[in-house]
Amino acid sequence: MNDDFSHHDHTVMYISENVPGPSENSLEYNKIVEDFNSQLTNKCNCDHVCEPPICSCLQQSESRNYVVSDSDKNLFCLNETRMKDDAISPVIECNDLCSCDANCGNRVVQKGPLKCLYVGMCTNENKGLGLFCNNVIPKGTFVCEYAGEVITKAQANIRQQHNILNGEMNYIFCLNEHSNDVITQTFVDPSKLGNIGRYANHSCDPNCIIVPVRVNIPIPKLALFATSNISPHTEITFNYGSSNSTDLVPAIVDRTKCLCNTSKCKGWLPYQMF
Known part of the structure; x- marks a missing residue:
């Protein structure tokens, strides 16, 4: 993975990929460690690049994960069907065991974030820092991972x-994956250990979406993909909510005011019940 970014805040440790959180004496923690030490055993035997239906990795994904961009033949973008709410088939990239080369179109997220990203102060200074881009980002482009503990x-x-209790920013992202009537939850917290994705702010009308992508291990990467063409110096945003987010919250909950200032703003950040 190519990731040359860093944090200006020295209290935050930069990591390019997810790491296990603090040790716990629990079955759930043991499963996290086990998954980090695992290797997805499925592999393809493709020459150079992978094509459906021959590639076994794409067979697992049930379709092509990425397609060549209309604007750049060297750029692979997320397949349009993957951006829909009902896209339930997994996104599985080729891994270290596969025989295809580095230019395979099924190797995108594993290559690391866009080089054109930068962290800057938002127009509304109450939002603090945000994530921006120097160049145009075409729709479907992988932007960066939201990595943490x-x-x-x-x-x-x-x-x-x-x-x-301490009035601190909450960076925890809860991913809910539904399969065979079972919900699998993955919690990622980049508050103290994280990558450049931690600076992406919430918007009720975002230009990116989080897509779980698996590479090498069972734990999914939280990958940000552009859902529209993003102009230079535009803030990178995604919706912090999920299918479990709700506008009906207990009266004792102190909601955080949303500062996205879009026409679709709901006034408050999503309330997530784990």
Whole structure:
């Protein structure tokens, strides 16, 4: 992975990929460690580049994950069907065991974030820092990963309560994946260990979407993809909510005001119940 970014805040450690959270004596934590030490065994035997239906990795994904961009033949963008809410088939990239080369069109997220990204102060200074781009980002382009500590649900709740009591920013992202009537949750917290993705702010009308992508191990990467063409010096945003987010919250919850200032703004940041 090529990631040359860093944090100006020295209290935050830069990591390019997810890492396990603090040790716990629990089955959930043991499963996290086990998954980090695992290797996806499926591999393809493709020559150079992968094409459906021959590639076994694309067979697992049930379709082509990425397509060649109309504006740049060297750029692979997320397949349009992957941006829909009902896109339930997994995005699985070719891994270290595969025989295809580095130019394979099924190797995108693993290559790292766009080089044109930078961190800057938002127009509304109350938002603080945000993530921006120097160049045009075509629709479907992989922007960066939202990487941090992969923690248990118990640890996520502890940290969320700490953030509420101390008035600190909450960076925890809860990914809910549905399969065969089972919901699998992955909690990622880049508050103290994270990559450049931690600076991407919420918007009720975002220009990016989070897509879980698996490379080498079972734990998904939270990959940001552009859902529209993004102009230079535009802020990179995504919706912090999920299918479990709600506008009906307990009266005792102190909601955080949304500062996206878009025509679709709901007034408050999404409230997520783990």
